[in-house]
Amino acid sequence: MKKVIFKGLVLAFFCFQSYIFAQTPAKDSPIIVNRDFMGMTLELILKELAGLYELELDYDPRQLPKGLTSIKIYRNTPLNKVLEDLLAETNVQFFLNSKKITIRPRVVTVSRVGKNNEEKKGNGTDNIQNELIEVVNSYIELKPTRFNITINGVVKDRKSGETLPNVSVQVYGTNKGTVTNIDGNFTLFNVPSDTTTLLIRYLGYQTTAYKITPEDAKGKLLVEIEEMSMELGEVVVTAEKESNMMKMSENLSQVSISPAQVSTLPSIGEKDIFRALQMLPGVSGSNEASSGLYVRGGTPDQNLVLLDGFTVYYVDHFFGFFSAFNANAIKDVQLYKGGFEAKYGGRISSVVDLTGKNGNTKKYDIGVGLSALSANALVEIPMGKRASFLLAARRSYTDIIQSGLYDKLFSLYGSSNNNNPNPNAPPNRLFQTQPVFYFYDINAKLTYNLSNKDILSVSLYNGQDNLDNARQQNRGGFGGGFGGGGNINIQNKTKDLTYWGNNGASVKWGRTWSPKWYSNAVLAYSNYFSNRNRTSKVEITNADGTTRNFSTGLYEDNNVQDLSLRLDNEFKINQKNQLEFGTQLTHNAIRYLYTTNDTTTVFANDNQGTLASAYVQNRWSPTEKLSVKYGLRGTYYGLTKKTYIEPRVSASYQLTDKISLKAAWGQYYQFINRIVREDVTAGSRDFWLLANDQDVLISSATHYIGGISYENDNYLFSVETYRKDMTGLSEFTLRFNRASLIGDNNTNNQNFFKGTGYSQGVEFLAQRKVGNFTGWASYTLSEVIYNFPEISEKPFHALQDQTHEFKLVGSYNIGKWTLSGTWVYATGKPYTAPIGGYQITLLDGNTQSYVSVGDKNAFRLPNYHRLDLAFTYHFKIDKAKADAGITFFNVYNRVNVRYKEFEVIDNQVYETNVNLLGFTPNFFLNFKLR
Structure with a gap:
């Protein structure tokens, strides 16, 4: 009887070890997810993923939407692909390594003025833009890997996915800028580094600060901006509302x-x-x-x-x-x-x-x-x-x-x-x-x-x-x-x-x-x-x-x-x-x-x-x-x-x-x-x-x-x-x-x-x-x-x-x-x-x-x-x-x-x-x- 019990314990131990190794891959192996999520908020899903694979989760709850997600079913899907899917329609991006999932805002936008912002009126929009950049940089601390680079991207409406023409794209801190073409595409030369911040302006839309990452800069940027009339999440800098009917171009007449x-x-x-x-x-x-x-x-x-x-x-x-x-x-x-x-x-x-x-x-x-x-x-x-x-x-x-x-x-x-x-x-x-x-x-x-x-x-x-x-x-x-x-x-x-x-x-x-x-x-x-x-x-x-x-x-x-x-x-x-x-x-x-x-x-x-x-x-x-x-x-x-x-x-x-x-x-x-x-x-x-x-x-x-x-x-x-x-x-x-x-x-x-x-x-x-x-x-x-x-x-x-x-x-x-x-x-x-x-x-x-x-x-x-x-x-x-x-x-x-x-x-x-x-x-x- 003792031998049977001992053999059973040994078998259980090996089964447990197998489960652990299956769920916690080797250091260089990708984490594979087989999981169903139903009727959960995005925050709960991220917490569950972090706990399941023993990863630290670094995030600000205010950045995440509060509503329930749709049914999510993943089979043999790498964790980075799961995170891409979960965060695809949000204002945040993730950074993943073997120990930690980091969630940071990709863009910060300008909302309407609040009563507590009246003292900023004299300083104007430049202060607001500076504050935008400070917020972005405080969330995302990245070291540049390349300098004086050429980047290209496309600007879209966040809600509809509609490409947007004639959008102003400016390299923050410089006079370098361009406008998107009829299909929403843009190209910028001599961008200071691959961690530069871009300012995106379009009539009727929120002014947006977009932080480039070294990984982004290797491909084509996707910048999504929101209409002025839309309600924003918590990660905003309150500012005065820009005129959203008419804009005089930098071009004459x-x-x-x-x-x-x-x-x-x-x-x-x-x-x-x-x-x-x-x-x-x-x-x-x-x-x-x-x-x-x-x-x-x-x-x-x-x-x-x-x-x-x-x-x-x-x-x-x-x-x-x-x-x-x-x-x-x-x-x-x-x-x-x-x-x-x-x-x-x-x-x-x-x-x-x-x-x-x-x-x-x-x-x-x-x-x-x-x-x-x-x-x-x-x-x-x-x-x-x-x-x-x-x-x-x-x-x-x-x-x-x-x-x-x-x-x-x-x-x-x-x-x-x-x-x-x-x-x-x-x-x-x-x-x-x-x-x-x-x-x-x-x-x-x-x-x-x-x-x-x-x-x-x-x-x-x-x-x-x-x-x-x-x-x-x-x-x-x-x-x-x-x-x-x-x-x-x-x-x-x-x-x-x-x-x-x-x-x-x-x-x-x-x-x-x-x-x-x-x-x-x-x-x-x-x-x-x-x-x-x-x-x-x-x-x-x-x-x-x-x-x-x-x-x-x-x-x-x-x-x-x-x-x-x-x-x-x-x-x-x-x-x-x-x-x-x-x-x-x-x-x-x-x-x-x-x-x-x-x-x-x-x-x-x-x-x-x-x-x-x-x-x-x-x-x-x-x-x-x-x-x-x-x-x-x-x-x-x-x-x-x-x-x-x-x-x-x-x-x-x-x-x-x-x-x-x-x-x-x-x-x-x-x-x-x-x-x-x-x-x-x-x-x-x-x-x-x-x-x-x-x-x-x-x-x-x-x-x-x-x-x-x-x-x-x-x-x-x-x-x-x-x-x-x-x-x-x-x-x-x-x-x-x-x-x-x-x-x-x-x-x-x-x-x-x-x-x-x-x-x-x-x-x-x-x-x-x-x-x-x-x-x-x-x-x-x-x-x-x-x-x-x-x-x-x-x-x-x-x-x-x-x-x-x-x-x-x-x-x-x-x-x-x-x-x-x-x-x-x-x-x-x-x-x-x-x-x-x-x-x-x-x-x-x-x-x-x-x-x-x-x-x-x-x-x-x-x-x-x-x-x-x-x-x-x-x-x-x-x-x-x-x-x-x-x-x-x-x-x-x-x-x-x-x-x-x-x-x-x-x-x-x-x-x-x-x-x-x-x-x-x-x-x-x-x-x-x-």
């Missing part, structure tokens, strides 16, 4: 807008990127009837608007009250107000470059929104570990429910006879309509990471407005005058159908060949369409029963197609030189038809043209204070068989730590133009044509820009002055033709006129960047002068000219509330007015009214001003984010004039003001799962 944050600004309906851009200095803010941008005296067609690489030609929904871009589908917006670099071409005024969201790569997400006019929805779906899909859609329900707000808006832009009818007009000229109108847009994007170096994305867009303003009139009891004698009856059936919109698609392939060389290829298609069919069938019944029928009206059709192939390259030679070069091939096909009374063709054009472009530019930084970007763009245009050369240069010099001097000069050409068709009696319409250097000239502009800015931790003060000399301007009018003016009967079209012009001005900006109250004030003094010798004896102010414009934008955070407001004041715009009228009796007995027109744009509309307010409440439903609020447009109900209509009755000219929107409230509600 470049401005960034945060699409995620503009929702707090007042608007008629949903948050609107282009309405936010209109509040910037140098961009007209008084064009509430259009989302188009009038930048430094330019017109909307002179702006190059890009969405994921394809061109968008028309940016309006609902007669301009909404822009064509759904802010929920956009992650980055860059506005270049002038002096833009050689990589952009084909426009003479400005560039708006929008980058669409790729979609959440970590978890699915959904969002919905509602306002008094429209509804929107968003879906983001990760597809495996490498792909993501995003779908965003908006639609107005104005064809189903015609609210009071809809009636108020449409009364301004529906039948002109139904809005602001002339009180002096005969009663039989007035009639009522019940229009049917709706708009929609859809954004879809599929992104697939082919490898660690390749990313492929497919982006689609479709948006359209539809208006049916058909009506019927019956008028009877009139006397003679139509040749029938006695009373007559007139029946008028009017068909008035209008639709317009954009289609766009792009396929983009991005390739990182090496840390120094990146390529981006885009195949893009764009289509703008606009069609109006307004015809009336008139039946006249005389007293004797005889009838006569005739048709009147107009038909307009404008269609623009754009097919482009583009290749861009970035090659970082060294810290002082970054070379960019590329090519672009574009084919345009444009059709425009304008007919009246079914048979008379006023103007018809169907043309095609091809452009082949190439550019090269270099960013040269000979010193840490001076940066120069110079480049050259060349374009061969098939219609003229000529090559157009566009040299460009810009420079910035850091005079002191706070004062910068900037300047730019460049030559720009435009080969596709929006032609304004002047209609004196009822405003203006426009259409697109290809330039041929005959009827429609190739537009060109030379930019001269200079500026100075003073920026400290809390404020930015900036002054920029500019001048644009323009040639090749075109205008189309039916008032008269060239042959009647100058006896030229050889021109292809008698109604086109050619001119030159200039735009000049100065912009002042004062911005408060930090604190619970942020915002800016701007003032622009400018003039836009056109010279069309054939239609005006002297130069005249252009339609978009505004001498003075003053704008205030403010946002104030109180707990969960955000109060925001905007105020705009602008001098009135020019217009042309008739100074008399007369009538001619035609051969059939009818009369035709004519007007005698005064000098071109000799009159001015009344001055414009408007105050808008918004109140937004931010809250959560479980873990989902939501916000609700109300906006008040034109709070003090200012009567602003959009344009004037004129009508000749009995040889007298009657003037009617077509006014813009008065006081208008609206509500909104937005919900997002994550």
Whole structure:
């Protein structure tokens, strides 16, 4: 019996020894984990792992999330891989050796100011950044192993995994820095060591300090940052909140807008990127009837608007009250107000470059929104570990429910006879309509990471407005005058159908060949369409029963197609030189038809043209204070068989730590133009044509820009002055033709006129960047002068000219509330007015009214001003984010004039003001799962 007991004890001892050796490997052997963790916090899991393998655990409990983890099952998995998986979605990193697991924060971020931080206001953001670095270094004490190294990495949104473009990445303690490219990648040269700290700044996100480790520096860095609105963990340094709507770039005349944050600004309906851009200095803010941008005296067609690489030609929904871009589908917006670099071409005024969201790569997400006019929805779906899909859609329900707000808006832009009818007009000229109108847009994007170096994305867009303003009139009891004698009856059936919109698609392939060389290829298609069919069938019944029928009206059709192939390259030679070069091939096909009374063709054009472009530019930084970007763009245009050369240069010099001097000069050409068709009696319409250097000239502009800015931790003060000399301007009018003016009967079209012009001005900006109250004030003094010798004896102010414009934008955070407001004041715009009228009796007995027109744009509309307010409440439903609020447009109900209509009755000219929107409230509600 004793032998049996002894043998049993020996066997148990060897089994125990086997277990110990199985769980505690040799010093050089990896620890292998076979374990299940269910319903445990991360802290408990780490403690269990440390105890199981007899390792010391060094950590700060405040660094770890408190919630329960999902079910974790590990089989034959090395401990370092287990720790990587457990900590993958946290702000901490681990260091593992044979005796110890060390947990330290990877990044430290800036949160909102607290009451205990008020004494730091005088010291500003630099103190906050220093404190960030101190916190990081106190947690992670590492010895450098390499010096003066090159590092590369990618910046992503921590929550969604979305790559972020145009992020500022700076080496702490130096002036060395760069920005991420369109795929979020960056490269830095001559980094002091492999334990350096980086400062990461991006509009709408927490400023982040990232500590490099020697192990990190061997590969590609992954830097994840968090949105400003997100709640942070305990490891934070409290600081003042930076302005998160607008940021002036270090480059001259470049401005960034945060699409995620503009929702707090007042608007008629949903948050609107282009309405936010209109509040910037140098961009007209008084064009509430259009989302188009009038930048430094330019017109909307002179702006190059890009969405994921394809061109968008028309940016309006609902007669301009909404822009064509759904802010929920956009992650980055860059506005270049002038002096833009050689990589952009084909426009003479400005560039708006929008980058669409790729979609959440970590978890699915959904969002919905509602306002008094429209509804929107968003879906983001990760597809495996490498792909993501995003779908965003908006639609107005104005064809189903015609609210009071809809009636108020449409009364301004529906039948002109139904809005602001002339009180002096005969009663039989007035009639009522019940229009049917709706708009929609859809954004879809599929992104697939082919490898660690390749990313492929497919982006689609479709948006359209539809208006049916058909009506019927019956008028009877009139006397003679139509040749029938006695009373007559007139029946008028009017068909008035209008639709317009954009289609766009792009396929983009991005390739990182090496840390120094990146390529981006885009195949893009764009289509703008606009069609109006307004015809009336008139039946006249005389007293004797005889009838006569005739048709009147107009038909307009404008269609623009754009097919482009583009290749861009970035090659970082060294810290002082970054070379960019590329090519672009574009084919345009444009059709425009304008007919009246079914048979008379006023103007018809169907043309095609091809452009082949190439550019090269270099960013040269000979010193840490001076940066120069110079480049050259060349374009061969098939219609003229000529090559157009566009040299460009810009420079910035850091005079002191706070004062910068900037300047730019460049030559720009435009080969596709929006032609304004002047209609004196009822405003203006426009259409697109290809330039041929005959009827429609190739537009060109030379930019001269200079500026100075003073920026400290809390404020930015900036002054920029500019001048644009323009040639090749075109205008189309039916008032008269060239042959009647100058006896030229050889021109292809008698109604086109050619001119030159200039735009000049100065912009002042004062911005408060930090604190619970942020915002800016701007003032622009400018003039836009056109010279069309054939239609005006002297130069005249252009339609978009505004001498003075003053704008205030403010946002104030109180707990969960955000109060925001905007105020705009602008001098009135020019217009042309008739100074008399007369009538001619035609051969059939009818009369035709004519007007005698005064000098071109000799009159001015009344001055414009408007105050808008918004109140937004931010809250959560479980873990989902939501916000609700109300906006008040034109709070003090200012009567602003959009344009004037004129009508000749009995040889007298009657003037009617077509006014813009008065006081208008609206509500909104937005919900997002994550």
